[in-house]
Amino acid sequence: xxxxxxxxxxxxxxxxxxxxxxxxxxxxxxxxxxxxxxxxxxxxxxxxxxxxxxxxxxxxxxxxxxxxxxxxxxxxxxxxxxxxxxxxxxxxxxxxxxxxxxxxxxxxxxxxxxxxxxxxxxxxxxxxxxxxxxxxxxxxxxxxxxxxxxxxxxxxxxxxxxxxxxxxxxxxxxxxxxxxxxxxxxxxxxxxxxxxxxxxxxxxxxxxxxxxxxxxxxxxxxxxxxxxxxxxxxxxxxxxxxxxxxxxxxxxxxxxxxxxxxxxxxxxxxxxxxxxxxxxxxxxxxxxxxxxxxxxxxxx
Numbered sequence: 001x002x003x004x005x006x007x008x009x010x011x012x013x014x015x016x017x018x019x020x021x022x023x024x025x026x027x028x029x030x031x032x033x034x035x036x037x038x039x040x041x042x043x044x045x046x047x048x049x050x051x052x053x054x055x056x057x058x059x060x061x062x063x064x065x066x067x068x069x070x071x072x073x074x075x076x077x078x079x080x081x082x083x084x085x086x087x088x089x090x091x092x093x094x095x096x097x098x099x100x101x102x103x104x105x106x107x108x109x110x111x112x113x114x115x116x117x118x119x120x121x122x123x124x125x126x127x128x129x130x131x132x133x134x135x136x137x138x139x140x141x142x143x144x145x146x147x148x149x150x151x152x153x154x155x156x157x158x159x160x161x162x163x164x165x166x167x168x169x170x171x172x173x174x175x176x177x178x179x180x181x182x183x184x185x186x187x188x189x190x191x192x193x194x195x196x197x198x199x200x201x202x203x204x205x206x207x208x209x210x211x212x213x214x215x216x217x218x219x220x221x222x223x224x225x226x227x228x229x230x231x232x233x234x235x236x237x238x239x240x241x242x243x244x245x246x247x248x249x250x251x252x253x254x255x256x257x258x259x260x261x262x263x264x265x266x267x268x269x270x271x272x273x274x275x276x277x278x279x280x281x282x283x284x285x286x287x288x289x290x291x292x293x294x295x296x297x298x299x300x
Contacts, residue, residue: 014206014208014243014244014245015242015243015244015245016206016227016243016245016246016247017209017215017227017239017240017241017242017243017244017245017246018227018229018239018240018242018243019226019227019229019237019238019239019240020238020239020240021044021237021238022229022231022235022236022237022238023039023040023042023044023045023235023236023238024234024235024236025037025038025039025042025056025234025235025236026038026042028055030055030057030070031068031069031070031071032068032069032070032071033068034057034068034069034133035057035060036055036056036057036137037055037056037234038053038054038055038056039054039055039056039216039218039234039236039258040053040054040236041053045236045238047141047269048214048216048238048260048262049141049214049262049264049265049266049269050140050141050190050192050214050262050263050264050265051138051139051140051141051192051214051216051260051262052079052139052140052141052269052271052276053137053138053139054136054137054138054218054236054258054260055136055137055138056134056135056136056218056220057133057134057135057136057137058086058087058088058132058133058134058135059086059087059132059133059134059221060132060133060134061130061131061132061133062130062131062132062133063130064128064129064130065127065128065130066130067088067122067126067127067130067131067133068122069090069119069120069121069122070118070119070120070121071119072119073117073118073119074117074118074119074274075115075116075117075118075274075275075286075290075295075296076110076112076115076116076118076274076275077112077113077114077115077116077147077274077275077276077277077286077295078112078113078141078142078147078275078276078277078282078286079112079139079140079141079142079276080109080110080111080112080139080140080141080142080189080190081109081110081112081137081138081139081140082107082108082109082110082136082137082138082139082140082175082176082194083102083107083108083110083120083135083136083137084106084107084135084136084137084138084175084196085102085103085104085105085106085107085134085135086104086105086134086135086136087104087131087132087133087134087135088104088122088126088131088132088133088134088135089101089102089103089104089122089123089126090102090108090120090121090122090123090135091120091121091122091123092108092118092119092120092121092153093118093119094110094116094117094118094119094151094153094296095116095117095118095151095296096116096151096152096153098152098153098155100153100155101123102155103157103158104158105157105158105161106155106156106157106158106161107155107156107161107175107186108120108153108154108155109153109154109155109156109186110151110152110153111142111149111151111152111153111189112151113142113146113147113148113149113150113151113152114147114148114149114150114151115151115286115289115290115295115296116151116295116296117295117296136220136258138194138260139276140188140190140192140262141190141265141269141276142189142190142265142276143190143265143267144267144278146189147277147278147282149189151296154186156185156186160185161173161174161175161184161185162174162182162183162184162185163182164179164180164181164182166200166203166205168200168203169200169203169254170197170198170199170200170203170205170250171197171198172195172196172197172198172205172207173195173196173197174193174194174195175194175195175196176188176192176193176194177191177192177193177194177195177261178193178208179193179195179207179208179259180205180207190262190263190265191213191262191263192260192261192262192263193208193259193260193261193262194258194259194260195207195258195259196220196256196257196258196259197248197256197257197258197259198254198255198256198257199224199248199249199250199254199255199256199257200250200254201250201251201252201253201254202249202250203249203250203254204247204248204249204250205247205248206245206246206247206248207245207246207248207259208244208245208261209239209243209244209245209246209261210244210261211241211243211244212241212263212264213261213262213263213264214239214261214262214264215239215246215259215260215261215262216236216237216238216239216259216260216261217231217236217237217239217246217248217257217258217259217260218235218236218237218257218258218260219231219232219233219234219235219236219237219255219256219257220233220255220256220257220258221233221255221256222250222251222253222254222255222256223251223252223253223255224248224249224250224251224254224255224257225247225248225249225251226239226246226247226248226249226257227239227246227247228247230251231255246259270282270283272286272287275287
């Protein structure tokens with residue numbers, strides 16, 4: 001059966017999602033005492049399955065000796081963390097033997113899996129000189145069948161992460177998943193899309209939010225609109241499940257946005273500090289393994 005061209009065009013069109021809620025961030029201290037602006041978890045949104053955490057560090061101008069990191073070696077189990085450095089740097093080392101530096105525009109993707117011991121600090125040069133510090137920390141849950149994976153780290157510099165640029169000055173950096181004809185460099189264990197978008201004043205774009213996925217837009221700076229809903233700096237717009245795309249617009253001075261979409265895992269989540277598991281018993285085992293020097297070792 002031949003399908004008319006007009007029908008093909010109709011099939012290719014998208015339906016824009018609406019905004020179900022707009023939530024303010026909370027403030028917290030992490031690591032060595034550096035402040036973060038937390039989109040979630042908050043009392044109103046404990047998670048956005050499969051995403052567990054979105055923390056924004058800065059942007060803040062720091063003097064010599066002021067940049068701070070995660071502190072001493074610490075454990076993780078049961079999830080993945082994405083460290084995206086916009087300004088400053090992070091030097092990391094973990095119990096897999098991985099070691100490196102994430103510089104501006106780069107991303108470190110850590111799959112904690114069965115367990116890893118990790119540390120992340122500003123480089124000695126950045127800590128000594130000071131400067132602008134700005135980072136995002138995003139946690140993605142793993143389903144039960146993948147929580148026992150051997151841990152691994154991947155580090156991609158800015159030059160390896162595709163950026164879609166437009167004549168109006170807007171750009172869209174695709175960290176994971178696919179959007180606007182570009183695909184991020186990280187193979188994701190859970191289907192997710194992560195995009196850093198800079199939308200010029202008065203400009204707009206349509207980002208993919210496939211049916212069945214949870215999706216949200218977090219305003220990193222400036223102001224704009226998401227699905228015609230006005231958003232200010234720090235707002236998190238949670239999208240309804242009534243379409244397969246979302247329209248974003250830049251306000252009077254433009255806006256920087258973090259766009260997230262992900263396929264929900266739909267399993268129980270028990271979270272305690274650096275561990276994310278499915279049952280309280282698994283959390284107890286994680287703490288016991290850490291206390292007895294079993295977590296993050298070769299037998300995990």
